[in-house]
Amino acid sequence: MLMIYEMTIQVRVPNMREGQNWYEKLLNRGPDFVPHEGFAEWELIPGCWLQVAEGEPSLKSGPLRLGVADIETEKARLIHLLNVEDFIIHSRKEVPVKWATFEDPWGNGIGLFQYHDQQEIQKRIIPILGRHIQ
Template identity: 60%
Template structure:
């Protein structure tokens, strides 16, 4: 049985990387166990680790679910100076999504459920856990 997960992103400069991810996530890390490493618990049991090191080429994207993709995209573009961040959708897919990169080439993204019922059901089930 799996009960938690972590995803690690590497950045060459931890000070810059931590600041960038604090801006993206709108908060300070939840845990900094040692120099060169910071963690955010995004939802219960799901941790994003930012570690100092060489970024992995071609990995990702790690997509984060949001309630309002337009609003979050605007904030990311404005506050983090992300230039390429197109939103996509397909008739047969229940979410809208977009992909962008951090300054070190790590691929990230956002997604939002198209149906308000799906969005409410999913957020309620995640927040109950």
């Protein structure tokens, strides 16, 4: 029986200093682990790691979608802080989230999503953080 207890996803950037700086701004913090030059990792939630590695980006990879509490606020922050090209937030009646996709400067696909129901957001956050968020 397969037992998955952690996961990682890796994106590649041609210049590590620029790439790490961009992802630090995206994630609002520095990496949790830098084992060697050309590689940095962030633990996004317990057991879920984003690796940024120096190398040739895989065109049209992803998207890596990040759940956020307020997708509109994050969109505005990313456009302002990282000069991300304006992107559309999608929503469908039968889908419990609204979502959006954009790219980092190297073509790696990234996305955001937000549950429509605030109680659903809290239900998912409490096991991770051990508390509600405002």
